[in-house]
Amino acid sequence: MAQLLTKSCFGRGGPAGPPCSLLLRAYSAGSPDTEYVHRSIVPTMHFQKSLPRLPIPKLEDTMKRYLNAQTPLLDAEQFSKTEQLAKTFQAGAGQQLHDELVSQDKQNKHTSYISGPWFDMYLCARDSIVLNFNPFMSFTPDSRPEYNNQLIRSTNMVVSAMRFLKTIRAGQLEPEVFHLAPAKSDTARFKRLIRWVPPSLSWYGAYMVNAYPLDMSQYFRLFNSTRLPKLNRDELATDESGKHLLVLRNGNFYVFDVFDRDGNIAKASEIQSHLQYILSDSAPTPEFPLGYLTSEERNTWAVLRQKLVDNGNGEALKKVDSAVFCLCLDDFPVKDLIHLSHNMLHGSGLNRWYDKSFSIIMTQDGTAAVNFEHSWGDGVAVLRFLNEVYKDSTQRPAVSPQSPPAKVDSSKAVHKLSFHLDDALKSAISAARKKFDSTMSSLTIASMEFKRGGKDFLKTQKLSPDAIAQLSFQMAFLRQYGQTVATYESCSTAAFKHGRTETIRPSSVFTKKCSEAFVSKSSRPSAAELRSMLEQCSKYHGQLTKEAAMGQGFDRHLFGMRNLAASKGLALPEFYQDPAYTRINHNILSTSTLTSPAVQFGGFAPVVADGFGVGYGMHDDWMGCNVSAYPARDVKQFVQCVHQSLEDIFKVLEEKSVKS
Template sequence: MSRILSSLFQYAPKTLQQTCSSQAIPRRMVSSFDYLKRSKIPTYHFQKSLPRLPIPKLEDTCQRYLLSQKALLDETQYKSTEAAVKSFQEKEGPDLHDELVKQDKRNKHTSYISGIWFDMYLKDRRATVLNHNPFMTLVYDPRPEYNKQLLRTTNIIVSSLRLMKTLEEKVLEPDIFHLNPKKSDTETFRKIVRWLPEAVSWYGAYMFNAYPLDMSQYKSLFKSTRIPRPDKDELVSSPDSRHLLVMRNGHFYTFDVLNENGSIKPANEILAHLKYISEDSRPPAEYPVGALSTETRDTWANIRPHLLACGNEETLKMVDSAVFVISLESQSPPTTIEMIETFLHGDGANRWFDKSFNLIIPPDGRSSLNFEHSWGDGIAMLRYANEMIKDSKERPAIHPDTQASTSVDSSKCVQHLNFNLDSKMKEAIIKAQARFDEATKALDKDFLSYKRFNKSYVKGKKLSPDSVMQLVIQMAYYKITSGGRAATYESCSTAAFKHGRTETVRSCTWATRKACDTIFSSSASVEEMFATLQECSKVHSQLTKEAAMGQGFDRHLLALYKIAEQKSGKLPSLFADPHYKLINHIILSTSTLSSADYEFGGFAPVVPNGFGIGYVIEDDRLGYNITAYKDQQNCSDMIAALKESLNNIHDILEGKKPSEL
């Protein structure tokens, strides 16, 4: 059907061919070209009946907190913290917990952490780039000829639009964790649960040992942006948007990718517009407005009204309301380190970091997602990436022999956005670039790809692969600090609950502490070393399970802290304890995502003297992507220690005492 429509358009009268934004195909003629596979179960079918994020018992939270502190503190420090926690449990804690429970009961439409989590991001006055925005690098198309920049960009755009339309029509398959796929990931399951009322649909899935996940974040995936405001930023959506934003050399271009009736524009027309943009001979923007989105939020919020007052209201509206943004790069990064730099922050000129996500595509076709974090988490971005990559591989909208459409005039369809800039705005852009350059030059990066063993090998030893990767991080830090330990954060999704976000797995544990002491002890036997690996796996798996079920301690304590802060200026004993600040000063910030479509990702440290550690666990490789600030930490030393630690683990798993200690 899509080819028939393309052919009809190709031979249409000249006047119709030159119309860019009013190609009105009747809705009944819109084909399956515009959609992914239509789900039998509506996208938000389970949303109403999802279980609510539980508030842990106060005594459980306190015990989990103390157990985590025990891994970090010496005996004297621990006794001090233990006393502070005991005082909290006996005095302020119960009242704060009761108040949280009351608030939660008054807000049954959401979770107790959702508002706090949005505020944490939107009230943060630091720049989003480096402080919040992560990146995810996507694998190449396995067919080399499909990786040419404009070809791959066109296919990515069309597949993204198909996903968007499938989502908007509420026929995108819901996120479901299938504990027993043979029983639940079936047509029978789908036929049964689709007819269940929304108020009980989750319980029906539960009977099949299937667990639907929260889908609320997906509503902000497309057509949304973050607007800088004084004190607290705002998330804004533009549901009627039909245009794409493309950035190249710091310039902004827009063109419609949807027709008036919502159908996707012909792919060869999109290709023609991208070709027109890529051949634009304008030199790089002298005053790239994109640099303003790299600023601290108060600075950006203060200067934005002046940018609007200069006559840029409609122009800025086009930027903010775009479906999403594509950043076409002029050069392909030749090394892994330069690739990390390109995808994590670039030069600051060719990005709009406020959009829900930037798709960054260099000439070699390798692509990456850099996303604004307040609206959603990695689980939503990974689903988007998986669906988009799968569709672009299986149903590419264009092929290597596809010619750009000659039936449209791209010079009339593509709008180059011109910003009116006075001396104040030019000075603001110059200052933004200078601050950005200083911040990014201070950031060190390094990368390790390791193939001596893999995920399957670790599973074969009956160990949790994630626990091994986390232990390796603890061992590496132990090496570079001569026996040191540090507060460690591993993100875990709580999407099993309505409006769940994340919980923290505190992966520096008494078990990893014992493992490091044992492995780096010359007197320990290999059997003793392996036993500590088993204990680490057991403890880590339990912590991960608890976190996924909303039974960590971090989010609960954060909520109690916020209530205490609102009630009075005096903090309870637990929060006034310096060791509470210490455990929340995250030296080792870690995160992982697993997918065949995901190559690696990363982010900057969350504290000045910390490490940002993105890692992958696959059947063909293990990998770490490390960032740190040069005046505080050394990425090369950390990478060397990680490699040595992986070798140590491999030796132990092979029944040998480590050769590199």
């Protein structure tokens, strides 16, 4: 189970923690009709009521794990001080906070101890959500080039997205379940049986056959949802009555209904016609594109949004907020993977509305990606959405390259939104644009593909592919900068009710020792010794992963106690004021992996100014990473060092393999 739950896609940790991912199974359930992606015989939320609750770790376990994670980052003197602060905290303020956290948790059995504080962490953050929070995931291209036409692919994805929406609201989306013994649990027979087990007991029925249902409480925020800027704390809004799609092109806003009054999906040929009408609109780019405001600092945006409402734009903004989702049509092709990453992660700001729960971005050559706002969830729902939409749009496309658009008057069906801007708002948009351009120009991205081997080979060596990838990042940073630094890898706790994420801390005494052994030019150990070190790294990483997946990390527990102290107006315990605590939460290496047939790759920005944002993929016969950085770091050299590290590791493994 821990293997599946290693990451929850793009769940961010700390004030701006790293994205992460969760590989979810793609399900098919019977023969779907044209209104649904499938019709599951097991109701979507069948397991939700009986999901186990997220445990709060024992305080002594949390402090032990915390000190273990600090060991490779501190010298002897620093560690001695941190260890003493930890002991004092555990015996005093920490025990009191822990006991109260446990008491509060017992009184709120409908949720998890981390859910409320985690929402607050996101919604109270005042930084721009662009780069700091919103990540992207790009769709794999359709295997048939002619279906990657911008109009054809947009139409098919919109239809498939609406099928997904209808499926989940009808309660007919297959529940998210991790099958440890699929021959027993991922079968029609088991599904026929489990649907008759009462929801209050259904989880236990799945558990008996080694199946683990996952939390699906975040899914309702996927559609018709947006983040509303408010002073000091934003709000999440969902209006399921919205039947229209929001389309952005050249900074202009368009809406048209994708459902009729009876709740049926509009004809695909009509959606195609409306999108063709938008693509052929020769209206110029607005002099003051409104989307830039969603990239602003949140309090600034909150004040400006109220000015927009006061200026007569309330109804237009309501249309934006309540749209099923946002489709961004870009009038240029993708040049290469680096251009793709920049465009899908932030773009020019002209043709985006970053506050929507998610946007599908479609370039002129049919390259597609999802950019999503992060506060409402950790991406589990987004990845399921990508998997289902990709599968449905490629296997059951609603239109083909030969399909003619419907002969309808799209000029009446498509409404172009207009916004009334006074001089103050125009000035604010110009200022936001200038700030946006300056910030985005400072971000650099580089990618790397390692073709010598991947998951298959590493598994034959009885090594964790994820552990080896993480080790390569540790080795690369040591090779480039001569340091071992705080590293973050997010792990889903979706096996629990309202679980969010926990942190895996890949930097350990084992990775430090192993990295130094590989990088050292003077006294390099033998291949057998290096192999032994690799095995130690893999074993320990597996332990950390299992602990995190079971809610037994230390980061969320410490976060919860600190949040509790702040909410009660208590003085911040000295433990939290330790420079070592600040350093371990300054995640220079923030990492996330994503592997799915529907997803080409994903990306995100560093979470600190002197960090790297490392998105990576582990495939059967190759490995790759997509890395971002600000000027403080050399991203091109880093990916070269990652490649060299993998070369060194595989050389040792191949030598051993040949001898064996």
